[in-house]
Every structure is written in structure tokens, then in C-alpha cells.
């Protein structure tokens with residue numbers, strides 16, 4: 356059963372109108388961590404606010420645990436939706452202690468001993484039990500973040516919504532807090548929808564990612580799907596680095612012929628032979644090999660720790676040149692000016708469509 360179900364949801368803001376969301380369909384499953392990923396203004400916060408009930412949709416329907424909560428004449432107020440929200444700025448009460456902040460959301464539990472017990476359990480889970488009597492200003496940013504999470508999950512909501520939860524943290528603290536928070540969510544089995552504009556966070560922590568652009572969802576999939584097989588130019592460019600190559604569908608066996616050779620086994624559903632398409636190839640899709648058919652010269656190299664990112668000038672089949680971004684292994688040294696041969700790995704290549712349009716592509720001029 357889906358925990359949250361958004362069915363073709365649209366939202367406008369007035370005056371304007373500003374089209375904030377159009378045709379948003381998301382199905383969040385039990386225990387899943389789903390990230391809404393996209394640039395500023397694409398509608399991520401609006402989507403969370405619609406789920407929480409701080410806004411009402413103009414179109415479509417939202418269900419929580421199969422119960423309609425908004426759309427089609429239904430309306431369940433935020434306090435009755437069993438949704439926990441963690442705001443970007445934590446929004447802790449400064450005059451309440453950590454324990455009191457967490458107990459605040461438990462006002463429907465009449466017995467104060469029970470409230471205290473539940474707050475203690477959740478703070479223990481988040482490794483904060485020894486801070487029960489402290490005030491928020493006496494905690495680090497990461498600890499405040501976890502108190503905000505504790506307050507959201509204490510009432511045992513059906514789902515926790517988190518808006519840019521890690522953006523206020525220092526770079527060195529960020530990954531540790533992120534990993535701790537995600538571990539706590541998984542230990543507690545909490546279903547979570549979180550918002551991020553950072554593709555590394557989204558790929559690292561999510562079961563699935565919904566990539567948004569201008570109020571629409573471009574693609575929903577596992578981090579691997581999104582990275583290795585983007586379906587649109589927007590997703591290919593927004594999530595990691597990519598090389599966009601023009602090509603033509605060739606034959607019936609799923610091959611695309613480009614100026615750099617043929618990529619096979621790409622998803623070409625709905626495309627006819629000879630159709631012009633764009634292929635997005637991740638930097639991992641070119642491997643150095645003495646027998647490689649692509650010949651080029653290294654223009655620049657950047658050591659990233661896990662690989663060497665290189666710009667390589669490649670001779671194309673049509674006699675021209677084109678620069679590609681490729682990832683090279685660190686067990687060999689590469690320098691600017693070196694000649695290199697590369698082979699193609701189709702596993703990192705996919706046919707991409709223009710954003711929000713159908714598959715198939717009119718090539719721009721010239722690449």
C-alpha cells in the first residue's frame with residue numbers, strides 16, 4: 356500500500372497566477388526515503404506543503420494511507436494528517452528545553468509520564484538522551500537538526516517531511532549528520548519525503564529520487580536509474596556530469612549511431628529507425644583501452660580522489676573534433692597532451708528527450 360499518493364496534482368499561487376506545480380504524480384511506499392530533487396523554484400517546498408496540508412491543490416488528489424486528504428472536495432486539516440514536518444531552519448522553540456521541544460508534539464497524550472517516556476525513547480534513538488535538559492542554543496547545528504527530527508517522529512507519524520534538512524550545516528559536519536539522520540530514520544522504519552537541491556545528497560541517501568523541473572516531475576527512479584539512465588536532457592545535466600551526443604537510431608537491436616561510434620542496448624522504445632536522438636553518456640561511459648576505437652588527446656585532468664576527471668579532445672568519425680568529459684582510473688598517471696584510446700560502455704548511455712516533451716529530438720546546430 357502506498358503511504359502517500361499524489362495523483363496529477365496541480366497548484367497555482369495568486370495573484371498571478373504562478374504555475375507552481377503541474378501534473379505531479381508520486382507514490383511513496385512504506386518505509387521509503389524519497390527525495391524531491393531540483394533547482395530553486397521548481398516546486399519542492401510547495402509539494403511538501405500540499406502533503407502536509409498547509410496548502411490545497413487546484414487539481415488532482417492527495418491520499419494518505421489510501422484516505423483522501425485533499426482534492427475532489429476532500430479536506431483533512433494538517434493536524435489530522437499524521438504528518439511530521441522538519442523545517443529548513445529547524446524551528447525549535449528557543450525557550451523550551453530539548454525534552455520539552457520533543458514533548459510539545461505529544462500534547463494528545465494526557466499522561467505526562469508517558470510523554471516524558473516517549474520523548475526519552477526518541478532522543479535515545481537519535482543519541483541525544485543526555486541533552487534532555489539543555490536549550491537549543493546550547494547545542495551544535497547537527498544536534499539541533501536531530502532534535503527537530505526527534506520532535507517530528509515522536510508522535511509516530513505516518514510520514515516525515517523534511518525540507519532541505521542538511522543545508523544549514525557546515526560542510527565537514529554535513530555528511531556525518533546526514534548519515535546519522537538517515538540511519539535513525541531507517542532504524543525507526545519511518546517513511547520520509549525530503550527535499551534537496553543537492554544531487555550528491557539525493558543519490559547517497561534515497562531509495563528513490565523524483566527529479567523536478569519547473570513544477571513538473573522529469574523522472575522518478577532509484578539513484579542508479581537516475582544516474583545511469585536519465586530520460587531527459589534536464590536530468591542528465593542536473594544530476595552529475597554528462598556528455599550529450601547526437602545520434603541516429605539504427606537497426607532493430609537498440610543501437611544508436613553517433614559520431615563517436617555505436618551505442619547498443621540503449622532504451623529506444625517508441626523510436627523508429629533513422630530517428631534523430633540525443634544520447635547522454637556519463638563520464639564513466641568511456642574507458643581507456645589500447646584497443647579503443649576512439650582516439651584523442653588529454654586537454655586537462657583533475658584528481659577527485661576516486662578518479663581522474665579528464666577533458667579529452669576526440670577525433671570524430673566525420674573528421675572533426677569534440678571535447679568529452681571522461682573518468683579515468685587513478686592507478687595510472689595521465690597528463691595534458693597525452694594520447695589516449697577509449698572504448699564505449701553502453702551501460703552509462705541513454706537516449707534522452709527534451710525536458711517535458713516526448714522522446715525523440717530535433718538536433719540543435721552544431722554540437
Ligand SMILES: Nc1ncnc2c1ncn2[C@@H]1O[C@H](COP(=O)(O)OP(=O)(O)OP(=O)(O)O)[C@@H](O)[C@H]1O
Pocket residue numbers: 368369373374375393394395396397398399400401402552
Ligand atoms: N506563497 C507563495 N505565493 C506566491 N508564489 C509562491 C509562493 N510560494 C512559492 N511560490 C512560487 O512557486 C514556485 C515554487 O516555489 P517553491 O517554494 O515550491 O520552490 P522550491 O523548489 O522549494 O525552491 P527552493 O529550492 O528555492 O526552496 C516558485 O516560482 C515560487 O516563487
Ligand SMILES: [Mg+2]
Pocket residue numbers: 399400401
Ligand atoms: Mg523550497
